[in-house]
């Protein structure tokens with residue numbers, strides 16, 4: 024400080040940014056030195072120089088050991104008693120358990136920062152943010168490792184909760200009744216490293232897959248609608264769950280989330296999705312009694328694809344055909360639509376097959392496409408919330424160019440990201456400390 028102000032007197036200039044950064048660095052260094060003093064544990068009293076080892080034998084005290092520790096104030100050091108079991112050679116640092124720095128050289132405060140930036144942005148960006156915002160020097164790999172290990176811990180706790188939930192009946196969540204509760208789900212591919220797709224077929228026949236499907240679900244509520252009767256989502260009411268896993272595993276995950284959000288006290292329940300079979304299987308299994316709605320825009324897309332096949336290179340005919348069929352779809356006259364598709368004659372075998380599968384798609388989903396009925400109840404008929412979720416939760420973090428994930432890494436970051444977006448990270452961090 025004296026140097027800085029002496030310089031100012033000489034030149035009459037003050038570079039505030041240089042000063043604030045220098046002062047922060049100096050305060051950090053002073054703080055880290057104080058922390059190092061605080062973290063110098065005394066040797067145990069002679070009568071306390073034995074611990075019980077996990078193997079049941081006694082582990083005698085073997086002296087003080089120190090390790091570097093990166094704290095929110097920069098590099099510090101901790102020196103604490105070490106105990107070693109002569110029978111199974113397991114070492115113990117009781118102070119590390121107390122300080123929550125077991126098997127890590129990062130303090131809890133720094134680990135939390137790393138987890139936070141790691142779920143938000145690429146690890147290298149996270150490293151840069153920590154340097155600029157917190158004055159901390161870490162490398163991208165450590166941001167990755169820490170974020171993943173926090174994410175894995177989170178995922179493990181969630182799995183325990185899911186197991187408890189499916190074994191026992193879930194506790195009734197007390198609270199105000201929810202007018203309308205929505206559950207939406209969708210799948211989206213995330214690029215993965217080669218070993219994660221061995222033996223899996225890609226979307227194009229014979230081509231290996233380069234992606235694995237993340238199943239994403241969201242739960243939100245609706246209380247109001249606008250003057251025209253269109254549904255309005257309750258602000259900040261959306262929570263997400265997602266993972267690369269089987270539909271069966273994902274179903275349990277989403278069920279637990281819906282339960283937390285008040286499934287049992289919802290007056291009206293809605294499941295919205297595209298036509299994918301797994302979605303409706305899960306709806307049947309976990310969300311009985313819900314109104315099932317196929318996203319209107321996916322259904323329209325099916326008609327557009329058909330129009331292009333029926334009238335290739337004839338935009339006028341395509342539009343004419345679409346107008347008629349889309350009108351039927353929007354009015355929920357699905358039986359008419361199915362009949363219309365069935366009555367189209369063609370000698371093209373491929374087109375005939377396409378017409379057959381599309382007719383089947385609309386027939387299977389007939390009751391899920393009664394759009395006027397849904398609109399009368401002021402319900403959403405589009406799955407825009409989950410599609411936006413696929414972009415914000417998954418795309419913007421896991422599908423950037425040049426990224427290739429392991430399933431383990433992707434699931435850890437997803438767990439962390441959902442927890443943060445759901446506003447539950449604080450609770451998790453507190454619970455983890457209490458454990």
Ligand SMILES: [Zn+2]
Nearest residue numbers: 076078108111
């Ligand atoms: Zn032992």
